[in-house]
Each structure stands twice: as C-alpha cells, then as structure tokens.
Amino acid sequence: MATRLVRFVADGTTHWGTVNGDEVTALEGDYPTTGEVLEHGAEEWRAAVDRPPTHRLSAVTVVSPVTVPCRVVCQGANYRQHAIESGMDPDNRAFNLFFDKTDASVTGPYDPVTRPGHVRLLDYEIELGLVIGATIDGPVTITDDQLPRYVAAITIGNDLSARDVQLPQGQYFKGKSYRGFCPLGPELLVLDEADYPLLDDLTLELRVNDEVRQTDSTSTMLYRPAESLSELSTFCNLSPGDVVLTGTPHGTAAKSPHPLIRRLATALLPEHVMWRLFIRRNEDGPFLRPGDLVTASIRSGDGSLDLGKQRTPIIAADTPNGETR
Known part of the structure; x- marks a missing residue:
C-alpha cells in the first residue's frame, strides 16, 4: 500500500x-x-x-512536499487531446518536449498565488509530478520494471503559466517561473512496487470555482514515464527530491490557432502586432483572475491511489501606490 x-x-x-x-x-x-x-x-x-x-x-x-532547492523539469503537450489542442499531430510527434521551471516557483498546496501586475493571461495546467528517488548522473535506459528504482513518489503539480509572457516572448522559462507558479502537493504519495502499473490509470481533474476545466487519464500520455526519464538522462542530471511534471491534459485557457492561420498571421503582420492582437483577443477568455479558486485532484480508477486535493486561491498583486490590480 x-x-x-x-x-x-x-x-x-x-x-x-x-x-x-x-x-x-x-x-x-x-x-x-x-x-x-x-x-x-x-x-x-x-x-x-x-x-x-x-x-x-x-x-x-x-x-509543499517538495523542498527547495530542487530541479523542476516539465514536459509539454504530452497528452493526446492537449497536443491536438496545441496545433500538433499526436500521431506524428517528432520529439518529446522538455523545459524547466525555476524552483522559485514552488509553493504549497493551499498557498495563495499572486497574479503579477503585468500578467493578464494566467493559465492553469494540472500535472502528475514524478518525484525522483535515485541519482541520475548519466545516460540510463529505464524500463517499466525499473521505474521503482528511479521514481519514489508522485504528487500533484500545477504548471501555472503567464501566456502573455511565454508566447509573445518565447519565454517558457520566465513565463512559467514567477514566484508561486508551481503549487505542489498536498501529499507525497510514496509508491509500493505493486502501485506502479496504476501510473497508467490515473484520472486528473482541475476545476476553477468548481467548474471542471480539465479532466483526462494518464492512459492518453504520448510519452510515458520510463521513456521520458530515459531520454532526460541523456542530457539532464536528476537527484532525489527533484520533480518531473509530465504534461497537462486538454482544457487549458490558451487555445492555439490552426497552423495555417498562424502562418498567415505571421506573413501578413509584424510579430509584435500579431501578439498584441492575440493578447487583446484573449483578455476576456477563461484565464485566471484574482478571486478565482483552483482545485486539482489525481486518483486511480480503483481509488487505491489518491493524491488529495490541491486548493489554490488567485490573488491580486499590490501596486506601488497600494492599489491592487
């Protein structure tokens, strides 16, 4: 158990x-x-x-059950429907997409998160976090049978993202790393060997103000944990206590235009104009605003694995004159 x-x-x-x-x-x-x-x-x-x-x-x-300093490694578009939602063909993926968040973004499972004053497109991304249990300091081929050696525990993560920084600036690292942008927990679920097959049968659900925004099963992952960790080991050192966020399901607030529309917009408009229009068009969308409450849960279909419920209030940033925005 x-x-x-x-x-x-x-x-x-x-x-x-x-x-x-x-x-x-x-x-x-x-x-x-x-x-x-x-x-x-x-x-x-x-x-x-x-x-x-x-x-x-x-x-x-x-x-937070993950202490800092630590490494926070993330995967992008790793669920079938989210890849489609992001304008990709999940059956013709050329590569596994990795990026980092800084550990300055790590916060607790119930802590309020401040939306920075310059951010208007604050997005949510529920993710299954793999908590590393053994040092990886060189290339290693990890099979499903060997996964217990390298993944000691799992937890809930929320890869909060400032889309109006990430996308126009091409800044994944910056747009996803503001302080508080990585709520983790509440629990560190330490797995027994018999639990590992259930990593393919976990249901993720995220709600905003009790409205379901994201729900999917880890069975629809494109790159599974053993495969992803094997590839990570070819270019990234990991230590016990580091966390790998394995991608988010569909249903995020940001929607990618069709690739043809993106190409036409890029050809016809200066880039800064295109992104200004993108931000203006999305400001009234379902992005997070001060006063929102984000809840996130992950559990197995049979109920034997339950990572608890994360609750994240979104609050306004204080401006220098004392007002909030």
Whole structure:
C-alpha cells in the first residue's frame, strides 16, 4: 500500500508525517529535504502506522512536499487531446518536449498565488509530478520494471503559466517561473512496487470555482514515464527530491490557432502586432483572475491511489501606490 506523506508546520516547527484521514503521525527523525526523507525515512514511515496520531491534519499548516532547492523539469503537450489542442499531430510527434521551471516557483498546496501586475493571461495546467528517488548522473535506459528504482513518489503539480509572457516572448522559462507558479502537493504519495502499473490509470481533474476545466487519464500520455526519464538522462542530471511534471491534459485557457492561420498571421503582420492582437483577443477568455479558486485532484480508477486535493486561491498583486490590480 502506498504511504501518504505530508510536510507540515506545527508550533513553528516543520515535520514530516504519515496521513490517515484527518490524523497525521509526525515522524521523529530530522529530514530537512524531500531527498533525505525518501532516502532515509522509509523504516520510520512504515513503522508510523503502528503509532498513535500526533496532530489533526486540519489543525496544522501543510506545505509543499517538495523542498527547495530542487530541479523542476516539465514536459509539454504530452497528452493526446492537449497536443491536438496545441496545433500538433499526436500521431506524428517528432520529439518529446522538455523545459524547466525555476524552483522559485514552488509553493504549497493551499498557498495563495499572486497574479503579477503585468500578467493578464494566467493559465492553469494540472500535472502528475514524478518525484525522483535515485541519482541520475548519466545516460540510463529505464524500463517499466525499473521505474521503482528511479521514481519514489508522485504528487500533484500545477504548471501555472503567464501566456502573455511565454508566447509573445518565447519565454517558457520566465513565463512559467514567477514566484508561486508551481503549487505542489498536498501529499507525497510514496509508491509500493505493486502501485506502479496504476501510473497508467490515473484520472486528473482541475476545476476553477468548481467548474471542471480539465479532466483526462494518464492512459492518453504520448510519452510515458520510463521513456521520458530515459531520454532526460541523456542530457539532464536528476537527484532525489527533484520533480518531473509530465504534461497537462486538454482544457487549458490558451487555445492555439490552426497552423495555417498562424502562418498567415505571421506573413501578413509584424510579430509584435500579431501578439498584441492575440493578447487583446484573449483578455476576456477563461484565464485566471484574482478571486478565482483552483482545485486539482489525481486518483486511480480503483481509488487505491489518491493524491488529495490541491486548493489554490488567485490573488491580486499590490501596486506601488497600494492599489491592487
């Protein structure tokens, strides 16, 4: 059975603990980082099920189960319908798309996220996060059978994206890395070996103000975890506690114009004019605004794996004169 770990603050001290309903049993060992609890805490978290709870979960502050510094690696257009929505042919993909977010973007599962004052097209992207459990410092071919060696746990991620920075500027790194743009958690679900086949049978769901915006199954991924980690190992070092976000389903607020329309617009308009029109056309779209509440959940079809529910309020940025926008 998978172990449900949370990282939480109680009485000014940060702890790791195992979760059972609304009760949490704090681990007694000192594990400053996610990598350390994954590498050295197994004996204690397995024994914690036989100890009485130490806290009520509702009475503590749950924080990100992925500590920083860490590497946050992302995949793009990795679900069939999202690839189509992005103007790609999922049956003729030439490559697996990777990019980074900075770890400055990492925040907790219930923390409010500030929409930067210059951002108007703030988008949501629910993602399954693979939390690395072993050092990868050279090329390695990973099979499904070997996945437990490299992926220790999973968690919920939200790859928040400033589309009016990312797209006109071609800045994935910047447009996806503002502070708070990577809510993670609430739980670090540490998998048993028998749980790994269920990575192909997880349902992701994201809601904005209780309206379903995204839902899909990991069974529609184009590049599965073992294949993606094998390719990553050819150019990227990963350490225990790093996280790989495996792409988002269809239903994001940003919609890509048909490739023919994009080519015509590029041919007929100066690039800065084309993107100004794109932003103006999308300002009234279903992008996130201050006051919105984003909820995200991931669970297996049989209910045996449940990563909890992430809740992210979107708030306005304060301007220098004290007003909000």
